[in-house]
Amino acid sequence: MPEPLLELRGVNKSFGVVHVLHDVDFAVYPGQVTALVGDNGAGKSTLVKIIAGIYGRDTGDYIFEGKKVEVHGPRDVAALGIEIVYQDLALCDNLDIVENMFLGREETSRFGLDEVTMETRARETLASLSVRTVKSVRQSVASLSGGQRQTVAIAKAVLWNSKVVLLDEPTAALGVAQTRQVLDLVRRLADRGLGVVLISHNMGDVLEVADRITALYLGRVAADVPAKDVTHSQIVELITAGRSGDLGIAENPMTADV
């Protein structure tokens, strides 16, 4: 097992009296797809927001490439090379694909925006991800299908030579063919050596592309296992009950001492 690219150790997070995350350990390895699964309220979103730098941690370490780092906001996280593709697609409908991919980080030359460089790089990135379904990179995003939008959002994350990409429910609103496109793309990202985190409710998707599965149950890590070692029903048990056979949390956390 290689060194993890990104690792969180013993993370605790409370909102007032509600203890949302209990000593959570989470690791992302290069070249692997790590699936983060859990029921609603298990703490997935909180964990993602802590990784994204939107929330701080109460306790615990944030370790990137083996070194402890302090992150104070989304910008710090982006500077490390961690990109988050949100479920509700942070794209502007009125801008085209190139404009969206470079939004907030536009290239400029002496005369203003450097459209030539931006379009060339956007094309290269899309081509390197084998994206073939986009008619023109100067198409407005409003005219794209859900899968194509998701593709653009992912390509936007890759454009910046990021090392870790978090995908929040990337296939939630997609049809069969579009889910296929996006899952293929997720696999290709990992094959490029990126650490990919897939947050999903769809066990089919998870078992298909994930290398590792981290299951959260009521704010605790129920299991962190290679995907090939578990079955569909075992994951469902981990999500719903926190344990499955010898996997999972030993005793019911509702009654355990905290």
Added chain:
Amino acid sequence: MTTDTDTASVPSPAPSGFDNDNRQAATIGDSARDYVNRLRGGDMGSLPAILGLVFLFVVFASLNDRFLTTYNMANLVIQAGSIIVLAMGIVFVLLIGEIDLSAGVAGGASATIIALMLIDYDWTWWAATLAGVAVGAVIGLAIGSLVAFLGIPSFVVTLAFFLALQAVPLKLIGSGGSLRFNDEVLRGLSIKNVPVTAGWIAAILIVVGFAALSLWRYRSLSAKGLVHKPLGLVVIQIAVLAVIVLGITALLSANRAPNPDLFTIAGIPWVAPVVIALLLFWTYILTKTRFGRHLYAVGGNAEAARRAGINVRRVRIMAFVICSSMAAISGLLAASYTGKVSPGSGGGNELLYAVGAAVIGGTSLFGGRGRALDAVVGGLVIATIPNGLGLLNQASYINFLVTGGVLLLAASVDAISRRRRSSAGV
């Protein structure tokens, strides 16, 4: 995102790479088809405004033979000036999906300051103008901060400013009074003309400059295999611009005095170069700078802009600052046209005219769509209505009815085309 359902068709994958990215080698036919598709999808751009302008010209020209005289056309340019400049400012707040109801009276207040500086303090024209624009900028800063930091709807903030700012000229001038506005240079913007030779030189420079830029852009994009317009379309655009610019110059360079034997009035009114300079400047800002791109992003999806690291608050505040500063220039042009500033300046129809002009020109009331050019085209339409009706000696109630109707029509076109856009996904 109302369109991305599972039913949206997935284009069949091409054999490799960007093989089906056929926009690079588009022909004129492709461009024409594209344009028609955009129109059907609800992306009308300035087309309604241009059709409206043609319609108004035909109607007024057939009802009154003085309408098409060069004398009246020059008048139209001067009358449109202040509407266009105000509309250009309004475009910026509409772009981010906000509204500024106070822009008209902000212009009136700024014009009052300019007039006071000229009269009471003997400032030169440019210092007084700067002071006026600074007043506008401060007003915009206040409005923008209230909207961006406190989150008060811009409609309410600017309504409050619309009421409060009317106090400024009233206090400074006194009710019933007025300030004369007869500075050589500033009054000259409306009553003097660019020397004919200089006008021709400027017109030719604009055409040559546009042609050179367009062709250079075509060459650098096509050389790198990037998306570009077909050469034919570039040539057509240059030709259209040349016809418009040189045609108007020729028209306005002829002697248009009512009694040509007694004296000569010829040349482009000074208002026109002011408007053109502002048009070029803001077009550059909107299309070629990061700030311009961020304005569109904030108008399109403010949350996406925020996640992309854009300082949304700063962009919002800047939009209001630009709007009110442009309003100051507009107030100056209006004062230059009438030759005086009175307590009611800017409190009348000015703002609604300007909003109407921006929307008729193709700027969306819903944010994210608009150009500086929209203000020019729309402003000409709006200015044509009172100009033409004035020649017909119609009662002024008709003027109000027609302008209100046109504004409603423009807003309907905007709303309908927005619906079509979201269903067609263009």
